[in-house]
Amino acid sequence: MASASSSKVPAASPNTPPDSCDVLVYGTGLVESIVAAALAWQGTNVLHLDPNPFYGGLWASLNLEELKAWTDKINSPATNDTPFSNAYLYISRNLDPRKYAIDISPHVLFTRADLLNLLIQSRVSRYLEFKPLGSFHTFEQDSFEKVPGTKEDIFTSQNLTLLTKRSLMRFMKFVVIWDETPDVWLEYKGKPISLFLKEKFNLDEPQIVELVHSIALLSSPSSPTELALDRIKRYLSSMQVYGNFPAMYSMYGSGGEIAQGFCRSAAVAGAVYRLGTKLSSFDDESGVAVLDNGEKIKVTEKLITSYGLLPSSREITRMVAVVEKDCKEWFAEGESAAIVVFPPETLDGNKYAVQALVLGSGSGQVPLGQAVWYLSTQESGEQGRKDLFLALEKMEESILRESTEDFEFDVSEEDIAYLPNGMPVVSSVRLGESLRNFTPKESLKYLLKLTYTQKVTVPPPQPGSKTIYVPAPSIDIVYDGVVTRAQAIYEGVTGTTEDFFEVDFEDEDDDATATGNPPDTSIGDVADIDDEELGDHPDFDEEVAGEMTI
Amino acid sequence: MAVARDSTSSTRFAQFKLVLLGESAVGKSSLVLRFVKDQFDDYRESTIGAAFLTQTIALDESTTIKFEIWDTAGQERYKSLAPMYYRNANCAVVVYDITQAASLDKAKSWVKELQRQANENIIIALAGNKLDLDGKRQVETAAAEAYASESGLLFFETSAKSGENVTELFTAIAKRLPLETASSRQRTAPKGVDLSRPNRRAPAASNNGCTC
Numbered sequence A: 001m002a003s004a005s006s007s008k009v010p011a012a013s014p015n016t017p018p019d020s021c022d023v024l025v026y027g028t029g030l031v032e033s034i035v036a037a038a039l040a041w042q043g044t045n046v047l048h049l050d051p052n053p054f055y056g057g058l059w060a061s062l063n064l065e066e067l068k069a070w071t072d073k074i075n076s077p078a079t080n081d082t083p084f085s086n087a088y089l090y091i092s093r094n095l096d097p098r099k100y101a102i103d104i105s106p107h108v109l110f111t112r113a114d115l116l117n118l119l120i121q122s123r124v125s126r127y128l129e130f131k132p133l134g135s136f137h138t139f140e141q142d143s144f145e146k147v148p149g150t151k152e153d154i155f156t157s158q159n160l161t162l163l164t165k166r167s168l169m170r171f172m173k174f175v176v177i178w179d180e181t182p183d184v185w186l187e188y189k190g191k192p193i194s195l196f197l198k199e200k201f202n203l204d205e206p207q208i209v210e211l212v213h214s215i216a217l218l219s220s221p222s223s224p225t226e227l228a229l230d231r232i233k234r235y236l237s238s239m240q241v242y243g244n245f246p247a248m249y250s251m252y253g254s255g256g257e258i259a260q261g262f263c264r265s266a267a268v269a270g271a272v273y274r275l276g277t278k279l280s281s282f283d284d285e286s287g288v289a290v291l292d293n294g295e296k297i298k299v300t301e302k303l304i305t306s307y308g309l310l311p312s313s314r315e316i317t318r319m320v321a322v323v324e325k326d327c328k329e330w331f332a333e334g335e336s337a338a339i340v341v342f343p344p345e346t347l348d349g350n351k352y353a354v355q356a357l358v359l360g361s362g363s364g365q366v367p368l369g370q371a372v373w374y375l376s377t378q379e380s381g382e383q384g385r386k387d388l389f390l391a392l393e394k395m396e397e398s399i400l401r402e403s404t405e406d407f408e409f410d411v412s413e414e415d416i417a418y419l420p421n422g423m424p425v426v427s428s429v430r431l432g433e434s435l436r437n438f439t440p441k442e443s444l445k446y447l448l449k450l451t452y453t454q455k456v457t458v459p460p461p462q463p464g465s466k467t468i469y470v471p472a473p474s475i476d477i478v479y480d481g482v483v484t485r486a487q488a489i490y491e492g493v494t495g496t497t498e499d500f501f502e503v504d505f506e507d508e509d510d511d512a513t514a515t516g517n518p519p520d521t522s523i524g525d526v527a528d529i530d531d532e533e534l535g536d537h538p539d540f541d542e543e544v545a546g547e548m549t550i
Numbered sequence B: 001m002a003v004a005r006d007s008t009s010s011t012r013f014a015q016f017k018l019v020l021l022g023e024s025a026v027g028k029s030s031l032v033l034r035f036v037k038d039q040f041d042d043y044r045e046s047t048i049g050a051a052f053l054t055q056t057i058a059l060d061e062s063t064t065i066k067f068e069i070w071d072t073a074g075q076e077r078y079k080s081l082a083p084m085y086y087r088n089a090n091c092a093v094v095v096y097d098i099t100q101a102a103s104l105d106k107a108k109s110w111v112k113e114l115q116r117q118a119n120e121n122i123i124i125a126l127a128g129n130k131l132d133l134d135g136k137r138q139v140e141t142a143a144a145e146a147y148a149s150e151s152g153l154l155f156f157e158t159s160a161k162s163g164e165n166v167t168e169l170f171t172a173i174a175k176r177l178p179l180e181t182a183s184s185r186q187r188t189a190p191k192g193v194d195l196s197r198p199n200r201r202a203p204a205a206s207n208n209g210c211t212c
Helices: A030-042 A062-076 A115-121 A151-156 A162-175 A182-188 A193-201 A206-213 A225-238 A255-268 A381-403 A427-434 A482-494 A523-527 A530-534 B028-037 B101-117 B131-136 B141-151 B166-176 B179-188
Strands: A020-026 A045-051 A085-092 A130-133 A135-140 A143-146 A247-250 A272-274 A279-283 A286-290 A294-303 A310-323 A336-341 A354-360 A373-377 A416-418 A424-426 A446-458 A468-469 B002-005 B012-021 B053-060 B063-070 B091-097 B123-130 B154-157
Touching: A020 A030, A020 A279, A030 A045, A030 A255, A030 A286, A030 A294, A030 A482, A045 A255, A062 A085, A062 A446, A115 A255, A115 A482, A151 A162, A162 A206, A162 A225, A182 A193, A193 A206, A193 A225, A206 A225, A206 A336, A225 A310, A247 B101, A255 A272, A255 A354, A279 A294, A294 A482, A310 A381, A310 B028, A336 A381, A354 A381, A373 A381, A381 A446, A416 B002, A424 B101, A468 A482, B012 B028, B012 B101, B028 B053, B028 B091, B028 B123, B028 B166, B053 B166, B063 B166, B091 B101, B091 B166, B101 B141, B123 B141, B123 B166, B154 B166
Parallel strands: A020 A045, A020 A294, A045 A272, A135 A336, A294 A468, B012 B063, B012 B091, B091 B123, B123 B154
Antiparallel strands: A085 A446, A130 A247, A135 A143, A279 A286, A286 A294, A310 A373, A310 A446, A336 A354, A354 A373, A416 A424, B002 B012, B053 B063
């Protein structure tokens, strides 16, 4: 299968290194790798180098040996070409280093993301495995609440008043068509989303917090309305695309793993790969690149590099913790991932939200019985670390409470709500309240702890005419902007984006079955019930995801 | 890897990932091309084109094995194979050229690399290719065979050009694959999201419903 039009792909002859190339790509991060693959399939002669012995650059997922070397490197005063710094690493003894894949810039993929379309279109998705991420929790009043991301959740929620439910329903109805109804929000375009939600939809603080921080995954309540609406809609429209979850993650690592897939695709199209090879110098005028072994390469078109960026004053603080607990209490059934958000002002005055991505062993990143927690905040310096440690403490308390086996919880009648079809639903709020008073007997064992700082970088003010800079991964947990950036760079080389990944695969693959017989979903049926109780919005669109295109 | 049983008959169907390794120009891609398409191209310069190839063989009346074959795509040239390449590989063919003594040494180092990077119970076959150039032979059969048996590898001398021993090589691998454990492991490890199957109610996530 997929033996692409081999005639147009130039074959480098084996054993002799190319002494010239059209485009030299330096760094194997996600954006560069997408560009390399797009160019290679378009017929450009690509040489792709990385100074590291691993793929992924600033997006890499590392085993423990690589992680140790990486922390040493970013802490070294001699290293000035990385946005990372200030790493503190603890690793417990006797861990098998190869059984771990630690993401240095963890990301998740919404099912309505342009990157997913590109992965499918380019067939790179065939090299990867994606797992569902359906659990989004918000930390409120010392417990983790599941985010009501669907109408069903809103309906069954016990801590929402009828009035709030009505306002929420009204907002959800609006937000799926927000971009077609600018009259509703235009005056709030650049104003804080929290203001818009309060004034226009009469929403209360807890709902605003969940919408902004857990659903839109934004860090600050003053995030602009336009951006926030886009992100809220994306969450809702991503539900039910592949199942009862809005997002996914790639197994064995996020951006670095996807980058590997694009690199393999580029190699299949004829790009040449050399890891562990440094670019010693590049002469922008002559286009001559000198490698660390003295080899010279004539670059006829462009150098695309993710190195040489300048740090700006903004930074984020990250923490990684591997715990000896499977953390399944936080995951939806059959899943191995959750997002936990600590909104502003929930951790002793934190200014920005703290986001935590929790992955269990089903992610392939940690062995059975363990989980990895990725925490991050846009708060910088000492305050940033303090916020993260507080969040870590809360997570530890919570997982110990929830996972203790000898704790029995009596469900009383008042804790149960019944759906019109008779299905009982236990209120997670009551559950959370009861658990709050419980003191666990055991403590949590940390197998790895890492904190570090990531600076936001900018390209140098005067790039050379042959040099194109690739921005570092954004501080966002979503892949937003990656495809757009890759396309812009591609256009910088070829002058157009029209043929970006327009590959005519000679399809011989018998596996490529048509879109057929998707599994039945039942959520729509359950969601029909709201009319009776809520009265005045009879035709609330049950299928939020239904009619949308990207 | 995947194993499924057809409920109406007793046929068993299993899929395995096979990776190719070996020095450049020993004929890795040619071996696969012979196996999959029964073709040979004298002027084939290096690996071009295929994401991975698939080939199905019927082991016996009730067992069908499908190989998902990953070629190196040239990434072995500068030791730049991604971890993704080795991951979950069930079997590997390490190829050397019987007319190049040094290529067997390279093959040995690839075997070591596999033992370091791949699944513990990976099935490895050593293939001495270019048997059609027997007159220029530099590697004696006995020497390679001895190495293979002490390292627990399957061993064949093959010719992608004439086709000699190519099917035999892949069939021997298929016979060694653990069909029974494959099926039980399948049940405990749920597969990832099938991106080609979005729900009926939502429009396809890809352009014009393409599921490639």
